[in-house]
Amino acid sequence: MSQAATAVQTDTNAEHHEELSFLYKYILPTDHKIIAMQYIFTGMIMAVIGGYFAYAFRMQLAFPGELVPLYGLVGPGEYNMLVTNHGTIMIFWVAMPVLIAGFGNYIIPLMIGCDDMVFPRLNRLSYQIFLASTLVLILSFFVKGGGFGGAWTAYPPLSSVAEYSLTDWGASLWVLAVALEFVSFLLGGINFVTTTMNARAPGMKMMDIPIAVWFIVLAVILFMASVGPLIAGAVMLFMDQRIGTSFFLPSGGGDPLLWQHLFWFFGHPEVYVVLLPTLGIVADIITVFSRKKLFGYKTVLYTAFATGGLSFVVWAHHQFIAGIDPRMANVFVVTTVLISIPLAEMMFSYIATLYGGSIELKTPMLWALSFIAAFLIGGVTGIYLGASALDVYFHDSYFVLAHFHYTFFPITIIGMFAAITFWFPKMFGRMMNDTLGKIHFWGTFIPFNCIFLPLFFLGLAGQHRRIYNYNHFPDLATQELQNIRIFATVSLIVMLCFQLVFIYNFFVSMFKGKKAPDNPWNANTLEWSTPSPPPHGNFKTLPTVYRGAYEYSVPGREMDYWPQNEPPEES
Amino acid sequence: MSMHGPIATHRSATGVPTGRLAVWWLMASEIFIFGGLIACFVLFKLNGTPGFEDASLTSLTAGAVNTFVLLTSSLTVVLAHAAIEKGDREKSFLYIWYTIGGGFVFLGVKAYEYTGKIINGHIITENLFWSFYYTMTGLHALHVIGGMVIMALISFDIRKGHNYQRVELIGIYWHFVDLIWIFLFPLLYIANF
Amino acid sequence: MSEAYAHPNYVKIWIWLLVLLALSVAGPMLEIPTLTIITAFGIAIVKAFLVAANFMHLKFEKKIIWFLLLMSICMLGVFFFGVAPDIMMTEGDQWIDCIADKSCVEQRL
């Protein structure tokens, strides 16, 4: 470590990186770019599984009791298993690996100008643990009794007693998979934070870091600070299931509410853990495609700090009617509604960034703008649910469901497509087809709204979540409501079909697309100053940074961008 | 941090060496894991959940001996660090193995204690206190075992003459394990009312 | 290891720790519950501080590390006090009955 303080700053690092065998290059890589691909591809495969589950249970809701094509009959137990694992997969195995671990791995070293993560082998280990957790989760679908069906929140005693859940090993493997996944992201997170804190290119000050990197690191810090109690809780839940302790069983002196607190103390920051990376990616994309400096870089950053801090003190708004002390609910209403202030300011800043710009509606920009539009709906409907008295009516209804799909869908799916279409040229050295990209965009965004906007009205009509067949509730079994359900399901199928366009575009472009230049979008950040795709070691000469990441359209310059690593002209 | 590690590993924008920074982050997240467990324990205890008076059945002597052992092993591991800073590999190697020996003594006492409890019928499912007792000390013991394994690997590494900084890193981890025990000791052994 | 700092006298710290340990073991023998709490947990905190500051070299560490650790402990505090009203004030099932009686609510508030 003696050379740490006097790091060799601009040596050519070609000699470190000799050619590796296929095994070490693609199967056991230490290169952050390959690990990022592994995360992204695993996440996308899991997204296909999650989407398939959504298809199966939406079909059951629209046509109850019918055989679902490509699936079969969805009974009550299977329905519970499908919704539970759809939620779990989409949050823990799609949003987190793709957005944080995948794109975090890909862009952090490139954007801060270093040759790799600080702990490449730790990085590999965290992917391998993640892969193990994925396999455990998939295994849990096939054990006796089927996959876990106690909702992704896994409230005990249902999740902790096999006689209640009827999924003995399904529940245990589910807890095990989730715990492994947490360990994986803890290790990965330590790597991300340390890299960004220590390994920045010379000259890169805190306020020169691109927002995308800032937000991913903030997300990771939020994750690390919130997940600990839930890991403890997962250990306790696992012991309740397998050893027979009674941490969460009232009959043995435990308390089921304790798990809810442990879960939501993690669960609410988790929302911001997956939200922040997408917000950061979107900030980078809208500045590039509107050729504008980000409006109020510091304001945006501070609002993110405020959001992150507040997210730790709002968790009980998920439990307003769960039997908590009603007086505490008032405290949590105040903190919950307060969170709208920094987020509103951040949204205002994003929209203000567009003002006076020169907006070019390329596919990544369409995704980024649609994220803002959709997230606005998701954000404002959150106010309803933060109000405890309204939560009395809306708790666990389709209103909640529509609300968080209006946040999670933009975050996960739209954010993922925005990031993939934006960095695809850098990742594979080829351009994606813009026309197909736009077809895919409209084919996803319009059906998305058709799926979830009607669900707000189902929620207003008092329809509850996680019920496999509404015929059992006469108030809900009316033809009008059923028509809405069918409409949403049909929209879902349309949306899923349009994903084929993306898959086609993705793979054809990867091998046959137009060769991409180093900097196809004329962007400022460091990753665009290296060849596409970047070689092992990222930069031929490690860059030095001279300015912030968003110096677009600076007056007096001929070019409308000004890369971070371009030395200032002598004057 | 192999010889061919990336340049990124050797940068230090914060002024804290990368390895140490990472270990501190690890410690911060461990605080949450153990802290979450301890918080749950305290919640149930202050709530007067039946069974928590069983704290009087834990052996204060065994607990005190274990505290003594861990404190002493903390001393030896920090002396190992001091020795390696002076470049004295052999002395450092020896001190690391004293620490590992301390770990073995700790686990031995722990095993003796568990045996006594189980023979008397205080198994993990008896009541909430014993559930917490075995969970917390068990998780802590796993950390002790993990630390011992890593320490053994490091000791041979430094004898060959590389990765000296790792002695300090495992030291920080070991002290943290010691710290956890410092809080578990009064919780489980002393506060028996 | 690039930073040079004087090593504290580790053996002296160790002896202090042992003295504190002896005190915390002796504490309960007086059989005064309040005193036991003070000797047990007060001394635990002092011991923890001694270990952290000297053995873990926190004394010489950058402020950011302090910040990091304090932040963790604060978050735990938030967690504890957010959960405590639900788990600890239940006393079985009485607390909602208490809400029912308005005068009782006012007392509690």
Added chain:
Amino acid sequence: MIEYFVYSASSFAGEIDDLFFVITLIIGFWFFLTFGALVYFIFKFRRKDGVKAQYITGEKHSETKWTHYPHFAVIAMDVVIIAVNILVWVNIKQTLPPRDNLVRVIGQQWSWSFIHAGPDGELDTADDVATVNDLHLKIGDTYHFELQSRDVLHNFAVPAFRLRQDAVPGRTISGWFKPTKIGTYDLQCAEMCGYGHGIMGAAVTVHSEESYNTTMAQIQNGTYESHYQKRMGTKTPLPSYTSQVDDEDSFAVLLASIF
């Protein structure tokens, strides 16, 4: 707005609907403002050849006011929302008005048992009336409920009453409601409770005084026909209604009859 979809059949349903309306006004205003700005900017500032984007840092006061002033306005409106909400919440969940009647609600996998206090208004006396999946209420009475669970978490949810409360095993949770509209409404379990969560419903019937007394007498004589079962039998068939659903139905009825 909620009333358009669901009857409002309890005394506090109106308050919740009003709260919904207030919040809708406020957030509707913000939503259309920001959404309008977004759409307007996208069309106004499209790329034109030869026109360079402006260089705006967003750090000078003259620029930040465009985001700061709206954000102060957001704070003001947040205060309104919080205040209105807390008023409603305190009324619904935090205060318990004097009771006229009492009912114990017990959730279990996967049915509801109700113990009506009977004429004396006290539970655990000889005149208690127990029913399964059928709750009978007298219009205009302020009811207290004692909510219990035998196994896992359940949720006592009656959308028409805007009422919802988790049943937690090991605790008795009390609360209140006051039915104000005669009719039969759905009770749905709103907390995942396992395999039969999707069938765990019950019928809540609000009676006039006279019909309430008749029904109670019928239950005690054993001549009563379950509202729940009647209701399940007469629901409108859906286009894709198949025999499998009938099987599930009989399963639900079977379960109900066991308890």
